[in-house]
Amino acid sequence: MKTQVLIIGGGFAGVATAQKLEKQGIETTLVDRKDYFEVTYAVLRDVAAPEKTNGQARQYYQDILKGNFIQSGVKTLNKTTALLENGDTVRFEKVVIASGSRYPSLPLAKSLESTQLTTRVEELKSHNSKLRSASHVLIIGGGVVGVELAGEIAYAMPKTKVTLAHNSDTLLNGFKEKAQNKALKQLTDLGVIVEFNTRYKENDEVYTDENSGRYINPDVAFVAIGTMPNNDFLQQNFSHILNEKGLVNVDSNLAVDGQPNFYAIGDIADVGEAKLGYLALEQGKYLGKALGKTFKGKPTKAYKRNPFMALVPTGQKTGVVQLPFMVSTWKGLVNMKQKDLFISKTYKEFAK
Numbered sequence: 001m002k003t004q005v006l007i008i009g010g011g012f013a014g015v016a017t018a019q020k021l022e023k024q025g026i027e028t029t030l031v032d033r034k035d036y037f038e039v040t041y042a043v044l045r046d047v048a049a050p051e052k053t054n055g056q057a058r059q060y061y062q063d064i065l066k067g068n069f070i071q072s073g074v075k076t077l078n079k080t081t082a083l084l085e086n087g088d089t090v091r092f093e094k095v096v097i098a099s100g101s102r103y104p105s106l107p108l109a110k111s112l113e114s115t116q117l118t119t120r121v122e123e124l125k126s127h128n129s130k131l132r133s134a135s136h137v138l139i140i141g142g143g144v145v146g147v148e149l150a151g152e153i154a155y156a157m158p159k160t161k162v163t164l165a166h167n168s169d170t171l172l173n174g175f176k177e178k179a180q181n182k183a184l185k186q187l188t189d190l191g192v193i194v195e196f197n198t199r200y201k202e203n204d205e206v207y208t209d210e211n212s213g214r215y216i217n218p219d220v221a222f223v224a225i226g227t228m229p230n231n232d233f234l235q236q237n238f239s240h241i242l243n244e245k246g247l248v249n250v251d252s253n254l255a256v257d258g259q260p261n262f263y264a265i266g267d268i269a270d271v272g273e274a275k276l277g278y279l280a281l282e283q284g285k286y287l288g289k290a291l292g293k294t295f296k297g298k299p300t301k302a303y304k305r306n307p308f309m310a311l312v313p314t315g316q317k318t319g320v321v322q323l324p325f326m327v328s329t330w331k332g333l334v335n336m337k338q339k340d341l342f343i344s345k346t347y348k349e350f351a352k
């Protein structure tokens with residue numbers, strides 16, 4: 001089949017691009033292995049307290065996308081065509097690489113298996129029921145996901161012992177010190193046991209800290225340590241557009257360096273911004289608008305990078321907000337996210 005713009009991946013970046021382009025009358029085809037979009041921000045609460053999000057985080061692509069959708073994976077990308085895992089070939093004028101990242105150590109964060117919305121819901125339910133019968137939960141990794149997961153479980157299941165083990169001496173590496181300390185205080189107030197400078201290794205469901213020799217035997221363990229870019233389909237013909245981290249190199253217009261008609265955004269691209277969903281969505285909106293102009297032969301402006309901002313909930317009531325010039329735990333700000341974890345905001349942004 002033929003399309004004006006092929007979009008590889010239906011995360012925040014890909015869906016935002018598709019919607020913006022369709023609004024300008026440009027024909028898009030989005031390819032994703034899944035049949036649903038998921039607001040990742042809500043996944044950890046879905047695991048700890050599913051009754052609070054009521055399954056609102058996921059929607060079928062067919063219900064939100066204005067353009068064409070193919071449920072399949074891109075196997076190999078060529079200069080003007082993509083070979084799909086279902087055997088089809090899509091010919092394109094331009095391609096947007098928005099294949100994001102995966103969380104190999106923590107598949108519940110971004111599912112590797114559940115390509116259907118219904119199976120994803122079952123997957124999350126099964127994590128929730130395991131958690132409900134656990135008396136001790138170990139979370140390894142004190143980054144944003146580990147901190148948030150510890151807070152969600154400790155808040156929703158106050159009788160469960162939650163240990164958060166981190167390999168350095170501060171949580172939330174890369175955040176301001178004040179934010180790191182506030183998150184630590186909020187978690188310990190919820191009863192989370194935070195262990196620093198640990199290196200737990202599992203053997204037969206027993207976790208031993210290689211630094212201290214101490215071992216623990218949790219009922220459930222989550223390893224929240226790092227993402228990997230989804231770049232397999234680029235390896236055959238375009239490994240030269242990837243940097244040493246496996247991210248696609250892009251210029252100031254989010255065009256792929258040295259590869260005409262190729263663009264990359266979101267977690268897969270080296271844009272020079274944090275790897276966050278709201279930034280992937282911003283990049284998608286920008287690119288959709290810019291490509292619309294390009295098709296009309298009009299000039300485009302460079303993408304304006306955003307400063308780092310984050311709002312990390314620690315359970316259902318508290319959280320830490322880091323803005324460019326301040327760190328805050330003020331309820332007025334925290335509740336902006338606590339209300340529905342930005343689920344409705346995300347879908348509203350897509351509809352704009």
Ligand SMILES: Cc1cc2nc3c(=O)[nH]c(=O)nc-3n(C[C@H](O)[C@H](O)[C@H](O)COP(=O)(O)OP(=O)(O)OC[C@H]3O[C@@H](n4cnc5c(N)ncnc54)[C@H](O)[C@@H]3O)c2cc1C
Nearest residue numbers: 009011012013040073074099100101266267275276277278
């Ligand atoms: C648990 C969790 C909580 C988070 N919380 C926040 C938060 O509160 N705020 C925030 O801003 N960010 C948050 N993030 C980060 C955010 O989810 C990511 O930055 C965001 O998902 C990146 O969006 P993306 O569109 O670039 O890629 P992704 O969301 O990774 O989407 C990529 C899509 O591409 C598809 N794909 C991959 N390979 C192929 C292929 N070969 N062919 C076809 N399709 C393919 C995948 O199926 C996927 O649907 C969180 C992440 C996690 C895991």
